[in-house]
Amino acid sequence: LRRIKASGLKLQLCTNETQATRENFVRKLRAMGFEVSVAEVTAPAPAACRLLRERGLRPHLLVHDDLVPEFAEIDKTNPNCVVLGDAAENFTYANLNEAFRLLIGMEKPVLISLGKGRYYKETDGLKLDVGAYMKALEYACDVQAEVVGKPAKRFFESALAELGVPPEQAIMIGDDIVSDVGGAQQCGMRALQVRTGKFR
Amino acid sequence: LRRIKASGLKLQLCTNETQATRENFVRKLRAMGFEVSVAEVTAPAPAACRLLRERGLRPHLLVHDDLVPEFAEIDKTNPNCVVLGDAAENFTYANLNEAFRLLIGMEKPVLISLGKGRYYKETDGLKLDVGAYMKALEYACDVQAEVVGKPAKRFFESALAELGVPPEQAIMIGDDIVSDVGGAQQCGMRALQVRTGKFR
Numbered sequence: 001l002r003r004i005k006a007s008g009l010k011l012q013l014c015t016n017e018t019q020a021t022r023e024n025f026v027r028k029l030r031a032m033g034f035e036v037s038v039a040e041v042t043a044p045a046p047a048a049c050r051l052l053r054e055r056g057l058r059p060h061l062l063v064h065d066d067l068v069p070e071f072a073e074i075d076k077t078n079p080n081c082v083v084l085g086d087a088a089e090n091f092t093y094a095n096l097n098e099a100f101r102l103l104i105g106m107e108k109p110v111l112i113s114l115g116k117g118r119y120y121k122e123t124d125g126l127k128l129d130v131g132a133y134m135k136a137l138e139y140a141c142d143v144q145a146e147v148v149g150k151p152a153k154r155f156f157e158s159a160l161a162e163l164g165v166p167p168e169q170a171i172m173i174g175d176d177i178v179s180d181v182g183g184a185q186q187c188g189m190r191a192l193q194v195r196t197g198k199f200r
Numbered sequence: 201l202r203r204i205k206a207s208g209l210k211l212q213l214c215t216n217e218t219q220a221t222r223e224n225f226v227r228k229l230r231a232m233g234f235e236v237s238v239a240e241v242t243a244p245a246p247a248a249c250r251l252l253r254e255r256g257l258r259p260h261l262l263v264h265d266d267l268v269p270e271f272a273e274i275d276k277t278n279p280n281c282v283v284l285g286d287a288a289e290n291f292t293y294a295n296l297n298e299a300f301r302l303l304i305g306m307e308k309p310v311l312i313s314l315g316k317g318r319y320y321k322e323t324d325g326l327k328l329d330v331g332a333y334m335k336a337l338e339y340a341c342d343v344q345a346e347v348v349g350k351p352a353k354r355f356f357e358s359a360l361a362e363l364g365v366p367p368e369q370a371i372m373i374g375d376d377i378v379s380d381v382g383g384a385q386q387c388g389m390r391a392l393q394v395r396t397g398k399f400r
Contacts, residue, residue, distance in 0.1 A: 091293045097327050100319065104326060118340045119300065128300050128340050135339040136332035140318045 001034055012159045013041045014172070016115040016149040016179060018085035018130065019064040022046070042159040044114035044149030045070035048083055051148060057110065059083040062099045062133075064090060081110035084137065084145070086117075086130040096133065103141045111137055115149035117179050121198040150176075151183025160187075175199045201234055212359045213241045214372070216315040216349040216379060218285035218330065219264040222246070242359040244314035244349030245270035248283055251348060257310065259283040262299045262333075264290060281310035284337065284345070286317075286330040296333070303341045311337055315349035317379055321398040350376075351383025360387075375399045 004011050013036060017025050022041045029036050045067055052059055058075050061068060063085035071083075082099050103109040117129035134145045149155055160167055167188035174180025175197035184191040193199070204211050213236060217225050222241045229236050245267055252259055258275050261268060263285035271283075282299045303309040317329035334345045349355055360367055367388035374380025375397035384391040393399070 089293055091296075093289055093291045096291075096332075097325070100328050100332075101326055104319070118342075119304070125297070126301055126304060127297050128336065132296075132300075132336035132340040136328065136336040139335040140328050140332040142318070 001036075005035070010163045010165060011040060012163050014150060014156070014159050014174075014180075015041060015043050016086075016117055016130075018044055018067050018114040018149070019088060020066045021069050024066060039162075042155065042162060044155065045085070047148045047152075047155060047158060048112055048114060049074055051112065051146075052081075052083075057081045057112075059112070060099060060102050061085075062087050062090065062095055063114070064088055080106065081112055082137070083112045083114070084130060084134055085114040086120075087133070088127075091128075091133055096136070100137060100140050103137060103143065109141045109143040111141070111143055111145040113145040113147050113149075115179065116145075116147050116151070117176060119198065126198070150179040151186065153183070153187050156184055156187040156189065160189075201236075205235070210363045210365060211240060212363050214350060214356070214359050214374075214380075215241060215243050216286075216317060216330075218244055218267050218314040218349070219288060220266045221269050224266060239362075242355065242362060244355065245285070247348045247352075247355060247358060248312055248314060249274055251312065251346075252281075252283075257281045257312075259312070260299060260302050261285075262287050262290065262295055263314070264288055280306065281312060282337070283312045283314070284330060284334055285314040286320075287333075288327075291328075291333055296336070300337060300340050303337060303343065309341045309343040311341070311343055311345040313345040313347050313349075315379065316345070316347050316351070317376065319398065326398070350379040351386065353383070353387050356384055356387040356389065360389075 022038050022043050026036055026038050052074055058079050060079035060082045064087050067085055079102060082103050103111060113130060113134040116131035116134055118131050119126050119129050138145055170189045172180055172184030172189050172191040175194050177193055181191040181193050222238050222243050226236055226238050252274055258279050260279035260282045264287050267285055279302060282303050313330060313334040316331035316334055318331050319326050319329050338345055370389045372380055372384030372389050372391040375394050377393055381391040381393050
């Protein structure tokens, strides 16, 4: 990271992290010694908030407790859509049934997913990511989720806009063949998969 | 039920009930006044046990506690497949991650699902059925589950064999358009959807 920055190349961190606000995410990275700022982070929750506002949607949130502050300004009364993130311990049987009942009760269910990752790795092992729970709700409600995180084209376009760089002059580096590499390529960028993290 | 039996027509109850053994299922029905015996019930768990034995598979069970006795005779040490039922309260984040990790760790993941229902109705509302969780694991592991309950063709064939009746002389009655009606039709039976139960 330091070498990229020193070289003069522009840098934007594209994360599907939805277990924390960008502020907390950056705090964690800085504590690990990475010199990054909130402005250098593109994340799904702010993208979801823009979409909710544009379309007058009031979300029921099935997300991690620590992500809730990102939605502080959003009207959540009488929900007319469900926003799904990597809720981790909040992925309980009761919470999944609640989100399902809200969706199936809508004339036209609207499911917004902050990502569609299959799984990720933590120190205590692999864990199901938001994409798996998205598929469960999609199937139960016969609906197609709108994905606002990686690999959505709009997500990468938003990161490129923040950099002020056209896709053909950018390269995406990540460990996920679908969310990172596939998404970036769909957007006209080149991409590089690293064999670290959850790579198997 | 009484009128069907009195008319001389043969009857077999085809259930995807996987929250209880057949014995308990019949006990519940009898307590409600329905005169049925265990032999009149075709259910997914015994079908799964036959399949496990045929293929030398040792299951990790993600099922309802009350269903576990159906698998009493099956070797469950050092699992080489996952059997998924409607685990209800056992569909915890930890249990789903455990089943996922076992599957993703297999050279060729084998996922056997006791049904693929989308949802069902209980007195306190609609609930996600086993099919939703099956889709979650299928997506995360990039695997196709083998379904042994309704609407699997083999399941209806087994019920017909117990009746000693060819498909063209049988009619399936149920409230689920996919599991009951679709499955029976795939098998060459006629089918009738009732507008009770979970019908919406």
